[in-house]
Amino acid sequence: GAVVSQHPSWVICKSGTSVKIECRSLDFQATTMFWYRQFPKQSLMLMATSNEGSKATYEQGVEKDKFLINHASLTLSTLTVTSAHPEDSSFYICSASRSGIYNEQFFGPGTRLTVL
């Protein structure tokens, strides 16, 4: 159990367009979902934390108007990269937290975004 999926697994888009990435918890209800960004040969950096039905909390330096996060249900969160630019090209990974003693996070497989 505790499977998290992401869609799409990779996407290529033109500069200036918007891209939506979905993160789903397949077999549990996720009280909290997280979005991370990983540039090539670098570590994961937390972008934002979202709770179902609430506005996301963004980390310092992350533009909330550029990276729109919606957590409309306990199994789905979406990240929309608006007006994407080549510097937004990255590996985006989501995780979902299942409420319990440890609130453990389970990670999705990631989405590779390439902006041309």
Place this chain on the structure above:
Amino acid sequence: AQSVTQPDIHITVSEGASLELRCNYSYGATPYLFWYVQSPGQGLQLLLKYFSGDTLVQGIKGFEAEFKRSQSSFNLRKPSVHWSDAAEYFCAVAPYNNNDMRFGAGTRLTVKP
């Protein structure tokens, strides 16, 4: 805020040799601790985790890690490395509610035949 340090950016070991990857953390209380492995272009795979209890944690693929509170460390070990272990390894720390996970910079493991 908590932080994680992986002192070794790149480690090369011979196949069959033992392995130890270092991880040090800075946090006011005992955090939750994790080791993940990532192959190129892939997502994260959890190797093991420490929440509480026995400080020697066994994980998948023959890995283990030991939490040493006095040294603020959570080093990953494997007695005999296989060529398939070549990958990037990340140590991560989170506070008790797991809501603010931070990753180390990663250690790239190369395995020589």
